[in-house]
Amino acid sequence: MVEQSREMPTLDEVARVAGVSRSTASRAINGQVYVSAKAREAVTNAVASLGYSPNLLARSLATKRTNSIALVLSERGDTVLADPFFARVLRGVHAGLSGSGMQLVLLMAQDEQAQGELGQYLCAGHVDGALVVSLHGDDPLPDQLASSGLPVVLLGRPLAKVDVPYVDADNSTGGELAAAHLVERGRRHIATIAGPRDMAAGIDRLSGWRRGMTAAKRRPAGVVHADFTAAGGAAAMRELLAAYPEVDGVFAASDLMAVGAMQVLREAGRRIPQDVAVVGFDDSELAETAVPPLTSVRQPIEEMGRAITLRLIAQINAVADQPSSVLLPTELVPRESS
Amino acid sequence: MVEQSREMPTLDEVARVAGVSRSTASRAINGQVYVSAKAREAVTNAVASLGYSPNLLARSLATKRTNSIALVLSERGDTVLADPFFARVLRGVHAGLSGSGMQLVLLMAQDEQAQGELGQYLCAGHVDGALVVSLHGDDPLPDQLASSGLPVVLLGRPLAKVDVPYVDADNSTGGELAAAHLVERGRRHIATIAGPRDMAAGIDRLSGWRRGMTAAKRRPAGVVHADFTAAGGAAAMRELLAAYPEVDGVFAASDLMAVGAMQVLREAGRRIPQDVAVVGFDDSELAETAVPPLTSVRQPIEEMGRAITLRLIAQINAVADQPSSVLLPTELVPRESS
DNA sequence: CTGAAAGCGCTTACAG
């Protein structure tokens, strides 16, 4: 059992020391308006001398406001945390939270069973709202949460038609930019290493790339799906080289896959960009440190994290006229790989 | 204000539906022993039919146990989150937490002012304990927290002599291994890019490296301090090349610095490892994807995260005979850069 | 094994 030697002062003691009632002490502490200057000062002094700090649990129980939101990683926690994407999201969430007085509770679905408990936990009123980072578009969690009345905002477009606001990057335009860029670089046989078919990011980047190819009147030279990892990108590149040896331009739907692909190209004796131009997606640190540095479609991940947070806070505070969902712009960052 | 349409059932309703008193319902739900089979079943059914889930806030207020611990990043949040180190720690913490029924509250010191509030928040009993990741060894926070009676475990050896248990990698042995390896590879002019002087990780890796050099009867060919970043590593390497052009072996105290150094070496026309062998520290993903792949000293970051978590939980539960502090082993992972 | 009661530390109508 816990054995904490520290007895924190309570509101009652503050009131006693200040010589006012508990109600008045509470009002003074919360900066309410109907408090005499004299009472306010007495309370302020009492708070300082006692080192009082309100028990947020008790406050929450009384106000039904927890002043905390959950960041839910609806993926196997051990996997998703390996992804630098997540750290960037977290930075954005942190930025969005700053100054709001809200705390962040981090929740992860460890397995299918935990998934259910997670939903229950969230719906039981322990947080004021939830940010759900759901990489798989068909995740049932967002819908489950939202239908319980919990304010929820998603990072990433859900695949199913659920009535939950989301923030995503403009993946489709990003894919289009990549295609246009490779065309502009004079590439004649352009292939893509697409993301998974069950993730919006995979689907949207591919459809955008297809649109870009069509706009340039080009026939795609090959489409292979992979899982956004370096190993997956490498395997996909091997497949592409075998099936389309003439390939001279590749759009990989993630930097990690692009790096894997570049490794395979190098091993196959293809020079980058002279023989094959490569474009990634994310504009991660990986893109800068790759050899050669990787042209990549930038998505503003930190901003996305910040946006979902602000959006959620607004929803919790019932601020009217919130846009239901938002796509943040993507842009192409040219480097030496193309 | 919050407008949540969901009225969660309370313990009172469960008791009413089950036809027992609130006390009995509570006991049944908490799996206590003196409950008749009949009562237990009635409560179980009531819970299921109502979809009841206990309000953890109220429970915490009554039990004085929050069932949550804080992970405190005592650095500027926006900076520390950029470091992959952090994500790995988080994975470890997550692993350590799994099955404990505890939640993780993520706290970051945004600025000096927030630093004080943070301490107050933590000491005010909102969490059962705190994990502090304090990269700067002279951080006052750990001491402040511990002296308030809050269970605290540190990740990383503190520089000041504070009475707080910590878990760290055996940085010193790691540095020694790096020195021995470079010697063994036949290097004659071995330099190091050390970490900052005010961080235990910087100090310990350097002292270990020195010990290794001494053991091999070698004079260090140069010591330059940098800040663990790629840019810092690059600058340090330039400095080393200028001052010790004969350098043929470099131990960089982080992979990031090693990558920066390799970039500079390449620009200077030095081949790796033929002209200069490079060893990093962390064995991060960066080490594997570097060109050439980087020899690096592995530190078990995930395990460290897991260890601090288990240690903290034990302390919260007042489990006796806990080791005060622990160093986890480091090992050298040889790759092509040396 | 069970229930009535007090208590955890706050907030907030309500009456003055």
Next chain:
DNA sequence: CTGAAAGCGCTTACAG
């Protein structure tokens, strides 16, 4: 502007 009182939803001695 202020205080007494009720209430937030739980747990836990205490007496039976």
